[in-house]
């Protein structure tokens with residue numbers, strides 16, 4: 382089934398109004414395109430919860446800094462629509478830039494809480510304001526019942542969930558476990574930047590996280606375990622931004638032995654920045 386492609390808020394509303402008129406619910410899957418199986422799994426999970434599923438494709442300039450990869454971020458609209466057709470996606474909203482940022486646009490959402498925990502926010506200071514602003518707009522424009530987000534971007538999932546709650550956006554934010562390549566590397570649109578050699582090395586991140594989780598489960602101090610993981614990645618040639626154990630709900634630094642934990646890592650391999658995380 383080829384999804385209906387809409388590019389304006391009016392077209393989007395015309396389509397969702399038809400669904401509402403017959404009492405159908407729908408889920409939204411926000412993406413930046415260059416779709417892979419991770420994105421398609423979000424659509425499948427959405428279809429389990431709602432009658433209809435829509436994807437959005439928008440490479441959001443506001444979540445990139447001047448030095449980041451906005452210009453070279455992969456774009457493949459035709460290929461994406463083909464993939465969405467195979468995933469039973471009902472509609473894809475590919476907003477024209479003025480539908481998101483009309484002339485004179487001057488409002489921004491600035492999340493705190495999980496967004497200010499010294500993880501992605503420390504290394505990409507503009508990132509969560511950009512994400513929260515565009516995601517709030519997509520939630521309001523779509524008025525969807527469910528929003529599907531990947532655990533791959535764990536801090537983002539926590540931030541979006543808190544924003545939806547804080548601002549009464551009336552949407553249920555659902556997290557979906559990370560989809561991986563056969564060798565464990567988390568699927569990502571950015572993996573295509575990796576050279577053959579880097580692609581081979583990239584699996585070290587999940588291995589380092591799993592070793593650290595094993596050590597923590599065996600009773601080792603979590604600082605020691607994450608430091609060892611960070612050191613092993615550095616030895617392999619990564620430039621590590623962080624490897625850390627955090628409270629799985631708040632992403633605060635754990636203070637009690639019985640807290641639910643999440644291990645999170647971000648590291649550069651050459652010119653590519655990779656992130657991953659796992660539960661402990």
Ligand code: AMP
Nearest residue numbers: 412413414419530531533534559560568
């Ligand atoms: P992106 O296009 O990278 O902005 O991602 C769009 C959505 O897909 C976000 O909710 C991501 O967390 C999610 N996503 C990306 N990669 C994966 C993956 N490997 N497994 C599950 N979800 C993912």
